Amino acid sequence: MNDHINRRGFLRDAAAAGLLLGAAGLPLQGMAQNKEKEKEEPVILYRTLGKTGLQMTILGYGAMRTSDPAVIRQAVDMGINNIDTARGYMDGHNEEIVAKALGDLRKKVVITTKIRVGTKERMNADIDASLAALNTDYIDILLLHGLKRDEEVQNEEWIGLLQEAKKAGKVRFAGFSTHNNMSGTLRAAVKGGFFDVVLTAYNFKSEPDLTKAIGEAAKAGIGIIAMKTQAGGYTDAAMGGLNPHQAALKWALDDQNVTCAIPAMVTFDQLNENFSVMGSHLGWLDRKTLHRYGRVIDDRLCRFCNRCADQCEHGVAISDIQRCLMYAEGYGDEALALSSYADLGREAGLSACRSCSGCTVTCPNGVNITANLQRAMQHFA
Numbered sequence: 308m309n310d311h312i313n314r315r316g317f318l319r320d321a322a323a324a325g326l327l328l329g330a331a332g333l334p335l336q337g338m339a340q341n342k343e344k345e346k347e348e349p350v351i352l353y354r355t356l357g358k359t360g361l362q363m364t365i366l367g368y369g370a371m372r373t374s375d376p377a378v379i380r381q382a383v384d385m386g387i388n389n390i391d392t393a394r395g396y397m398d399g400h401n402e403e404i405v406a407k408a409l410g411d412l413r414k415k416v417v418i419t420t421k422i423r424v425g426t427k428e429r430m431n432a433d434i435d436a437s438l439a440a441l442n443t444d445y446i447d448i449l450l451l452h453g454l455k456r457d458e459e460v461q462n463e464e465w466i467g468l469l470q471e472a473k474k475a476g477k478v479r480f481a482g483f484s485t486h487n488n489m490s491g492t493l494r495a496a497v498k499g500g501f502f503d504v505v506l507t508a509y510n511f512k513s514e515p516d517l518t519k520a521i522g523e524a525a526k527a528g529i530g531i532i533a534m535k536t537q538a539g540g541y542t543d544a545a546m547g548g549l550n551p552h553q554a555a556l557k558w559a560l561d562d563q564n565v566t567c568a569i570p571a572m573v574t575f576d577q578l579n580e581n582f583s584v585m586g587s588h589l590g591w592l593d594r595k596t597l598h599r600y601g602r603v604i605d606d607r608l609c610r611f612c613n614r615c616a617d618q619c620e621h622g623v624a625i626s627d628i629q630r631c632l633m634y635a636e637g638y639g640d641e642a643l644a645l646s647s648y649a650d651l652g653r654e655a656g657l658s659a660c661r662s663c664s665g666c667t668v669t670c671p672n673g674v675n676i677t678a679n680l681q682r683a684m685q686h687f688a
Contacts, residue, residue, distance in 0.1 A: 357530030539637030621659035
């Protein structure tokens with residue numbers, strides 16, 4: 308998978324600078340030395356999204372938490388050409404924000420949206436609702452939201468619905484997102500052979516087997532989009548002022564099997580910070596920063612492997628609850644944390660934990676599940 312670089316602007320500016328300096332009688336050697344000291348300008352990099360053939364900028368725009376269309380519009384004006392949203396984000400309003408931001412630029416951008424699985428009637432209604440909210444005749448990439456079991460990836464009714472949506476011209480490419488059991492669902496997608504795209508949680512704290520599964524899926528022609536790349540986005544005094552989030556994004560994009568990453572961006576500052584990562588490489592200081600960040604978050608960041616799922620006899624959705632807690636403590640987004648927790652439903656929630664004499668669930672990655680669930684009970688009381 309090759310990166311393609313847009314150098315037109317770079318060459319134009321460089322040529323103009325050379326002509327001006329020549330006219331002024333200034334030494335070009337001195338200019339080169341000064342340029343080396345300046346910060347390297349970001350360049351637009353593209354990768355091919357698996358068998359879809361879509362050329363995606365390696366930095367996509369995660370619109371999940373964005374309420375200001377101007378930030379999304381600025382991202383597109385800067386050159387980002389793919390945007391991720393979902394029918395359920397902001398109770399359906401996030402897709403409308405994306406549509407408002409794009410306006411007449413719709414055809415220049417790859418739009419990914421997601422629907423929850425359920426009855427065929429409801430899923431078809433959600434597709435139509437997304438088309439209306441996005442003000443478009445077609446969805447570039449439609450994902451089934453949050454699959455976690457291998458058998459879900461092989462559900463014939465859901466696959467049939469997606470095939471019908473493709474045939475009707477409502478959807479160009481189909482896939483699914485996954486926050487849990489990512490390695491298992493990726494391998495199930497390879498085995499099934501239907502899905503074009505998988506959006507998976509992936510960051511520098513992910514298990515090595517997930518990296519391997521991503522490679523297997525990419526080799527099979529499945530386009531891989533990475534989310535949760537910032538490993539929670541925590542800020543902590545123990546970091547000593549270091550900002551690990553650019554390094555974390557570099558780590559995910561350093562994997563050539565990943566077509567693009569879609570970090571959630573809310574402000575212009577976040578957009579600019581992430582955009583500057585394009586064209587840069589993961590270096591020694593980045594790795595040192597991630598090592599330090601990893602020690603800070605090691606016992607609180609769920610890896611979403613879902614190996615804790617069968618340990619709780621009460622059926623508590625431990626991994627999903629820890630993801631909701633991450634939204635509160637890492638993202639600093641209480642509204643998202645509360646709405647995501649509400650989506651889990653009472654049976655999967657923390658009700659059983661309140662009357663439990665003591666949690667016996669353990670994490671193979673060393674996450675302190677008991678402490679996380681205790682904090683979650685305080686957040687989601």
